[in-house]
Amino acid sequence: MLVSALILHSLLLTLYCSSVTASKTLVYYARFMATWSPSSWQSKPAGQQPTYPDREVVESTVEQLASLPPLVTSWEVERLRVQLAEAAEGKRFLLQGGACAERFDQCSAEIITNKLKILLQMSLLLTFGLKRRITRVGRFAGQYAKPRSADTEERDGVTLPTYRGEIINGPDFTAADRIPDPERMLRGYEHAALTLNFIRSLVDGGFADLHHTEYWDLEFVAHSPRAGEYQEMVKSVSDSLRFMETLAGVRAAEISRVDFFTSHEALLLPYEQAVTRQVPRREGWYNLGTHFPWIGMRTAEVEGAHADYFRGIRNPIGVKIGPEMDPEWLLELLEILDPDSEPGRITVIHRMGHGQVTEKLPPLVEAVQRSGRLVLWCCDPMHGNTEKTASGHKTRRFDNILSELEQSFDVHAELGSYQGGVHFELSGDNVTECVGGARGLTEVDLERAYESRVDPRLNYEQSLEMALLIGQKVERMNGQRD
Ligand code: PEP
Ligand code: CO
Secondary structure (H helix, E strand, O other): OHHHHHHHHHHHHHHHHHOHHHHHHHHHHHHHOOOOOOOHHHHOOOOOOOOOOOHHHHHHHHHHHHOOOOOOOHHHHHHHHHHHHHHHOOOEEEEEEEOOOOOHHHOOHHHHHHHHHHHHHHHHHHHHHHOOEEEEEEEOOOOOOOOOOOOEEEEOOEEEEOOOOOOOOOOOOOHHHHOOOOHHHHHHHHHHHHHHHHHHHHHHOHHHHHHOHHHOOOHHHHHOOOHHHHHHHHHHHHHHHHHHHHHHOOOHHHHOOOOOEEEEEOOOHHHHHHOEEOOOOOOOEEEOOOOEEEEOHHHOOOOOHHHHHHHHEOOOEEEEEOOOOOHHHHHHHHHHHOOOOOOOOEEEEEOOOOOOHHHHHHHHHHHHHHHOOOOEEEEOOOOOOOEEOOOOOEEOEHHHHHHHHHHHHHHHHHHOOOEEEEEEEEOOOOOOOOEEOOOOEOHHHHHOOOOOOOOOOEOHHHHHHHHHHHHHHHHHHHHHHO
16 A cells, blocks of 8 residues: 555656646645545535435445436536636626426426526526626536435424435325435436436527527516616617627527536535546546536535535536635635636635625635635525515515625625626526515415425516616626726
């Protein structure tokens, strides 16, 4: 063991001396190779994991998963990293959105198409409002595992494991559904593959026609006191597109290829381990189950298994942070996850809540600035603004979501940093889960079309309106600067 370590050491040293550019990679390697592997997280405390009844079945499932072809490629992952680096520098903007938790029974053509449609339409509004290129990342094709506040749930004297997402167990309050089943990892992978396959086909086909505002469902605009402004914004997007097309003599879809990247919370570590691969002619390990995995707020302990898993993969990664995060913790986490300060590696997704963002965010931004790191700052205005109605529905108020977003843009502008992204839980359908917006959805409306099993999402109209309002906010900010 010692001998091989010494041989490795001298080999690294020789190579180190031979090239300056190679040196950084070798330092990276020397630091990690001896200690990290896709399964090394297993020696650390892992939060939010299910208790499977049979370890052997977990191991054979992981083995089976590991032999399947990947869902994404390393070059797509690298392309996203470049785009996120541009966003961190203020040259781009990230739009990340999708379900809180995907459901297997909602892996349908209509739901997937509608999700792409809303993300594409929002991104178009943002392109014109922010005068930036937009990187679209879906919370889809793998967003199946959820952190929960309790391990078990009790009803009428019966205690069962909590529902942790389709990839772990089922939602019904029966032992058959709730006992974690490793086979579900395979079902999750298959559903992610089906989703991604359809997304790729839509993107390659004529789907980008949805650029055209005549296909948009804009009926809600009339219900808003801001109807006039909204109509004007949509018209100007539409005119600009037509102008671009006339000028270039091609359809907008062909002017800029429409890319979608995938993301999910990499929570269920046996699954993430199985989809972590090495590829020919590239160094290191890639999570090839998604382009952009993120580490959740509830599993972000520095000494925890999740931080250990994330530090070893080459993907760009999201780090969710809430009001409990303090500057020392964040800096320590960044040091572990990104020791070489690689451009595009880290996106910090902050979710403080509209009442706390001006107090909690500045010390964190300042600490990162002092450390000399450049991260991409992205605001998740959803997770800090969840409340429960008297009738027991989880909801979020449109105005609170918007307020956190606007305050957060201001905080970054005041500190001389750049908020280069937004993160939403949204649906492309007319669900009724969040209250407010142009149609003024109320708590009574929540009874009508509440489909999420976990967190409430903005619906199609609320999402489009949010994109219009972000555009307006940034235009106002730019106007003040001119
Ligand atoms: C989520 O994004 O659904 C989630 C659980 O977020 P957070 O880790 O920020 O609570
Ligand atoms: Co959520």
